[in-house]
Amino acid sequence: MATTDELLLAFQLFDAANKQDPNTEIFDGTTYPKEMLYGIRMTERLNEFAPNASEALILTARCQHICRWEITRESYTMNREGYLKWRHDLKKFHARKASSILQEVGYNQDTIDKVCFLLEKKQLKKNDQTQTLEDVICLVFLEYYFEPFALKHPVDKTIEILKKTWRKMSAKGQEAALKLPLSKYVSELIFKALSQ
Known part of the structure; x- marks a missing residue:
């Protein structure tokens, strides 16, 4: 798929949001904000695994963990029920964050809905x-x-x-x-x- 100006801007805004991650990871001698590095890895793997992916899927891969550190696992009960609730709430949270950025970029509602559908792992x-x-x-x-x-x-x-x-x-x-x-x-x- 040809890269559009909207896609590039969305990537920049997703990465800018994930750059705020206080958690870091060292990879190949460079320190990265953890979720920013995760987004880059998702994009690289998607490009290799599904080179003809739709724009909605390309966007979703990059923002799959957007601002994840804002909802910590420790803020839920440390059992299976707490874990499932945390995961459920994260999906909704990522969808809201991504929607807000995609609206700012100027994506139409259809694309935004597709990204939210994918972020919530439906079907x-x-x-x-x-x-x-x-x-x-x-x-x-x-x-x-x-x-x-x-x-x-x-x-x-x-x-x-x-x-x-x-x-x-x-x-x-x-x-x-x-x-x-x-x-x-x-x-x-x-x-x-x-x-x-």
Whole structure:
């Protein structure tokens, strides 16, 4: 898809919002605001995984975690119910934040509605675009975030997380996951998860 002025401006505003993230991550010797780096990784992976993605999907990938640090996990009860409520509230929050920026850029309501639909992960496994977004989220998680998580948790828990992640992905996503540049440790965990 050809890059439009609106798309570039939306990216700039999404990144400017995520630049405010007080949490940082060092990658290749450079320190980044965590959610800004996440947005860039989502865009890069989407470009590789689905080069013909729609403009709505391209926008959604970049703002998928917009200002996530503003609603902390710790502000909810630390059980499954609290976790699910946090996730639900985050989706609504991201949709509101993204809508406000997209309106400022001048996108029409149809595009904004499509981005909100995707941010809220509606019709997963039934809608191709929602599924592509979920595949990209899982691929970015496996490539950049799973190993640090796995090193802090018991093996059975990490294997359960892998099984859940795998179930969320399409066959195309699973195939792409097996080609990621993963460490030997993560590759072994995936092998264990898939053989159970």
